[in-house]
Amino acid sequence: MPRPHSRLHVVGGGLAGLAAALAGSRAGWAVEVWEASPGFGGRCRSFVDPVLGRRVDNGNHLLLAGNRAAMRHLAETGGDRAVRLAPARFPCLDLESGERWEVGVPNGGVGFPPRPSLPPGVAGGGLLRDLGRLWRLKGDAPLGDALPEGPARRLLWDPLVRAVMNMDPDEAAAPPFRRALGEILARGPGGLRPVLFPRGLAAALVDPALDTLRARGAGLHPGRRVVGLDLGRERALGLGTRGGTVALAAGDALVVALPPSGAAALLPGLAVPEGHSPILGAHFALDAPRLPVPFMGLVGGTAEWLFQHEGVLSATVSAAGAADDAALPARLWADAARALGCEGAPPPPARLVREKAATFRQTPAGEALRPPARTRWRNVALAGDWTRTGLPATIEGALRSGASAVRALG
Ligand SMILES: Cc1cc2nc3c(=O)[nH]c(=O)nc-3n(C[C@H](O)[C@H](O)[C@H](O)COP(=O)(O)OP(=O)(O)OC[C@H]3O[C@@H](n4cnc5c(N)ncnc54)[C@H](O)[C@@H]3O)c2cc1C
Structure with missing residues (x-):
């Protein structure tokens, strides 16, 4: 439990950091969130793309109703008003054989x-x-x-x-x-129902969390990269941001909710999993034709998932190795056009987003290096989808890690 007026500083405003901030404010901490980018959300964000002139997500995210921390997060913040639950049915198409089926x-x-x-x-x-x-x-x-x-x-x-x-x-x-x-x-079966984000990821997972934190009096500091920590033998004493240093009073604490390399840069001696696995997405400005369903799984081609939002069709490739980005939109569009039943149609305007560090490399060796929330400094805890959550690096893992970090501070 925090002492009265103790401050919890959260470094990193992705989903893990926002979950830590929410858990901290629930537990009675006065919360400050320090985020390097101009906006919050990290790897789960939405933006208006200047080429397409439409709002897109950095990448398609599949979330299921059985992800209980995510559902709690949506309920706590009111983000549930910006999602829709689809039936537990996953339409699929084999691009080699042309066969279509549903899993679910x-x-x-x-x-x-x-x-x-x-x-x-x-x-x-x-x-x-x-x-x-x-x-x-x-x-x-x-x-x-x-x-x-x-x-x-x-x-x-x-x-x-x-x-x-x-x-x-x-x-x-x-x-x-x-x-x-x-x-x-x-x-x-209810746990398999996909959670859809018709207005984008940020409208459901990020913006309502920020509104909730503001309403609880949290300080939100976008564009303030934390460049160093003042670490004593047993506890952190301060943090240095671009724009000034912040001293930690006795009783104050810190949650470091950064990707592995960022956490290792701030905490000497911290061993972290090495390497990243990219995810590639192509967003097509497309009002018609439309898929009869909000998303579809594809096998036998380049695109693996298609997601349909208002005016945008997006194709995703997971574990996307090195590829010729110039040729990719055309290949992904060819796959999408098969699914849409408009083969040969010219590609609509496209925007390719390659998230090089979408997740850490979740190999057996990487798994062994995931650190627990507790650190050797008693007022510093770790969060992030790559920490030892027992789960894959996902929205669910990131959200749970934030709450675990606050619990680890005792
Ligand atoms: C394209 C893509 C598709 C995905 N698809 C899915 C999916 O289908 N389902 C699913 O569940 N998950 C998916 N994920 C994974 C999910 O997005 C992540 O697990 C989750 O967003 C990670 O949150 P995080 O807070 O741990 O990390 P991040 O989101 O990386 O947050 C870290 C934050 O710290 C900030 N930061 C970095 N350095 C500093 C510093 N020095 N000082 C202050 N701030 C700093 C960063 O700007 C960032 O905002 C996908 C990810 C990507 C990229």
């Missing part, structure tokens, strides 16, 4: 047992055997070791692992994927 729970969980619909050639029994192997896999073996080649791997596991872990299954660590999958499945 068509009866929406009404009736028992809920009858899942699966990709062509994939049987429930085989999936259960895959799950058994996945759960028995040793901690340092990559996920792919549990998943034999075949239709289930190509049409279900590979796209799912790439979407959740932003890594190929042959490189991805198993424990966080298992935990995320286990938590979602345990919540029943």
Whole structure:
């Protein structure tokens, strides 16, 4: 518990930092959030693109109703007014064979047992055997070791692992994927319902959190990069920002909610996972034609997911290796046009966003280096999607890490 009038300084205004700020203000801290960029939200942000003249997200984000910290965050801040829950159905298209199908729970969980619909050639029994192997896999073996080649791997596991872990299954660590999958499945068919962001990510996940923090009297400091910490033997004594230093009084505390390299730069001796995995997105200004659904999974091409917002169709590629960016919009548009049923149509205006450091490399080696929230300084805690949350580097992991960091301060 904070002493009366104690201040909690949160360094980094991404979702982990905002979650720490919300948890801190709930617990009675006076909160200050220091963010290097002119805006908050970090890797989960929206902006008006000058080329398209439309509001876009930095990348498509898939969130499920079974992500309980995310649903709590939306409810606490009023962000739930800016989302819509879709049915637990994921339409898919194989760009090689032209086959279309839906993965999900068509009866929406009404009736028992809920009858899942699966990709062509994939049987429930085989999936259960895959799950058994996945759960028995040793901690340092990559996920792919549990998943034999075949239709289930190509049409279900590979796209799912790439979407959740932003890594190929042959490189991805198993424990966080298992935990995320286990938590979602345990919540029943309702947990599989996708959360849609018709007005963009920031309108739901970021702006309402900032309004809530302002209403609780928090100080929000965009454009104030923290360049150094004054660290004593046992506690942090101050922080240096572009624009001045801030002394920490006895009882004040700090949550460092930065990406791995930023945290390592501020906290000497902190070991962090190395390397990043990129995510690539192309936004097309498109009013028509439209997909009959808000999103679609694609296999056998370059694009992996299509998301449709008002006036914008976006294509995503996870774990996107080095690629010729100049040729990509045309390739992604060709895939999108197949899904839209307008093959050969000229590409609409496009904006490519390559997030080079979308997530840390979630390999078994990277997993072993994720640090806990507690640090060797008793008034400093760590947050971020890459810290030891047990979950993949996702919105859910980032939000939970923020609350855990505040709990770690005691
Ligand atoms: C393209 C893309 C697609 C994604 N898709 C999904 C998805 O489908 N589902 C999902 O759940 N997750 C997805 N994610 C992951 C999700 O966005 C992240 O897990 C989450 O946003 C991470 O939040 P964070 O607060 O841990 O880190 P960040 O968002 O990186 O926050 C760190 C903040 O610290 C600031 N900062 C850095 N240095 C300093 C400094 N010295 N001083 C002050 N501030 C500083 C940064 O500007 C940033 O705002 C995706 C990510 C990307 C990039």
